[in-house]
Amino acid sequence: MAGTDPAIAEASGRVLAAVARTRAGLELPPGDVERIVADFVAGRVPDHQMSAWLATVACAGLSDAGTQALTRAYVDSGDRLDLRGIGRTVLDKHSTGGVGDTVSLVVVPVVAACGVAVAKMSGRGLGHAGGTIDKLESVPGLRLDLDAAATVAVLREAGMVITGQSAALTPADGATYALRDVTGTVESVPLIAASIIAKKVAVGADGLLLDVKTGAGALIPDRTEATRLATTMVRLAGTFGLRCTAALTDMSQPLGRAVGNALEVKEALDVLRGQEVPGLTELARVLSRLMLRIADPGLSDDAADARVADVLSSGAAYDRFRRWAAAQGADTRTLDRPDLLPTAPHRVPVHATAAGWVTDVHPRAVGEAALRVGAGRLAQGAALDPAAGVVLHHRVGDRVDAGDLVAEVHHGDRDPDGAFALVQSAVVVGPEPPAPRPVVLDVLDPIPEAERK
């Protein structure tokens, strides 16, 4: 079955040896990972061989050298942005994703308003977790498919840019991800790390903040595994010259109140205008501080916090978002008057059935409810309802009385009953107050103590 084409026979032999060596925990010969990925993209390695190797990596792990080689292979498969023309430090930010994770829409303009340029390429929603691009598509006029030249131009003009993943960057990662998605090999620390860091290396920023979620609603729920992913990515980014800090943050309940595309944009605009949203505002402040300190390791935490507070209270962060959105074609009236953003025709209230404390808001059930009403995709390529979603009125630890409004399902008649039942089951009320849940669990910061103030 190796066929008679010598290039294909050689490629097959290399994958088969890689499967056996990876399974045995042995290093692969230098250059083999890069050749396997190139052969896969070129069609010399068929899907069934690539998926055997990916499944073996997901199972047996991959050495640091192997993970670096995989990252390099992804980067080398496509173009790289050239941000040198910006003439100042450019940062990137990445979240591993979660339910109601609106924080990028706050942090990027806050950091940009503080004078640090931010370039962010984002993806679409995956399963129960929303994606930044899906959220921003609810803003009329906003263009999210910028090419390299437009990306650099917007970054220069607005000090920030958010656009969809360019297919010209790391195409080998895209091809590999599509295969992982249908072979049960998404959840693997080295495969996730290589995929994320390769995209960041191709964008070519100077520094990177990683928001690694942990808890029931995260891609990697287990805290130990999530920590392993965070440390792997910080180390991997470092080997590619990217100054990287990772925050391990809580996704045991949805972040903020809103879950859904236009709903989350409105919530982000509220925070940028100075409103406090429990959970979301706190996380946005911490991540913004960490990004300012990546750009200027000499900055103290207090000084960074003061800058962030200032751009939020002065309206500078909101103005920055507006200026950026205008640069990408948005109708800024819809930002100033959020009632012009897509709004669902119906709302179904969800009430507490008993008095007590909210002890859980199960993020996957809430995410699934938002999917049901059209906030996400149940099938590849399905159309979204930008207005649909869930608004939560309480977080874990809140005191509620029987009959209190705990959530609302916003919908346009796509399965509101299914969504209602999911939200009702998601919000758990108990007789005892639960232990407090910090928003930020840990910060993995490779900046040496000596350099800190």
Added chain:
Amino acid sequence: MAGTDPAIAEASGRVLAAVARTRAGLELPPGDVERIVADFVAGRVPDHQMSAWLATVACAGLSDAGTQALTRAYVDSGDRLDLRGIGRTVLDKHSTGGVGDTVSLVVVPVVAACGVAVAKMSGRGLGHAGGTIDKLESVPGLRLDLDAAATVAVLREAGMVITGQSAALTPADGATYALRDVTGTVESVPLIAASIIAKKVAVGADGLLLDVKTGAGALIPDRTEATRLATTMVRLAGTFGLRCTAALTDMSQPLGRAVGNALEVKEALDVLRGQEVPGLTELARVLSRLMLRIADPGLSDDAADARVADVLSSGAAYDRFRRWAAAQGADTRTLDRPDLLPTAPHRVPVHATAAGWVTDVHPRAVGEAALRVGAGRLAQGAALDPAAGVVLHHRVGDRVDAGDLVAEVHHGDRDPDGAFALVQSAVVVGPEPPAPRPVVLDVLDPIPEAERK
């Protein structure tokens, strides 16, 4: 990518969950393994998903329950032979394969001559290891593609039958093996065990002798792993009601003298006529004894050995082979006059280059040499040279002088130089006698002590 066909979406979901659960070391829901295999055979599970699961099993292992389910799925995918009409105990024998492993051609007629019926379905050669069917095809006229009715008829008439694997038995194993072969997932204890035992269950004998090879020339060289395979298979066979004994035997050097198809048939005929071939005769006697004791657990080792010695010295074993071969269409003159079997036109002698003791005869190098001259297949479907191969004149531990003939390459002009170099490098002569290498390393016999004499 799950598509819209609900049966395919359900099948995909099941495989993806199986990949994740198997990776985590968790049991699969009852019936899932069987459904996955059935879906794979029916085309509802594509190759890339099946290979991800197989690679995960090869890496993380599979529970006893999972391995039983896989075996059952293979058995249920095809027909089963019905041997009840034979009216007496029928045994089966399987070897995991090796270089010069001619032992089945001796043991099957010996055991049959002792009055115990033997039904053996054999495969073709794999890589450096020869296959019984390839060997027997060198006998003019011998038919090796019997259908179920002919298999039973020959077994009834001759008390033994050896034929090729019927495609009607365990077709799911065939399909899975083809995928494993091209995805680096052959070497896995649960996958090998399920594949072998399923074929034996489908044949439906009452008892089974397993010859599990270990050492450099074996499918599983490592002794601990080979022992694990042997115990797994004995246990698995037991759950399907098959009385099974396993012998762990040495494949750190080729077995016997001959490596090659007609060469090995001639060697087997020599042993059946009473000649002693170092290694081969000893192994054949032990395996025959073990088979007689599976058929009659009350038989003592000494009594079994005496019966075996008797059928070898009396010519009864040879007569049995002859009678069987005639029943399957062989021209028996070629058995009585082996010079009528295919004979290579050329022989290249290999001489010892120093005096000393033979410390190694590397089996993979000898197997590769035999492949080069045409005894095996370098590519799928390639034609064999039935006469070609290697004859070894010395085994590990023999004393040789410089210039002694240690081996001969029999060939018909296909790459004799390559074969010569390989054989020369394979036979290692050192200044000290090596430690003795027993032929049988261990016997895994589930017959309780109390039942033994």
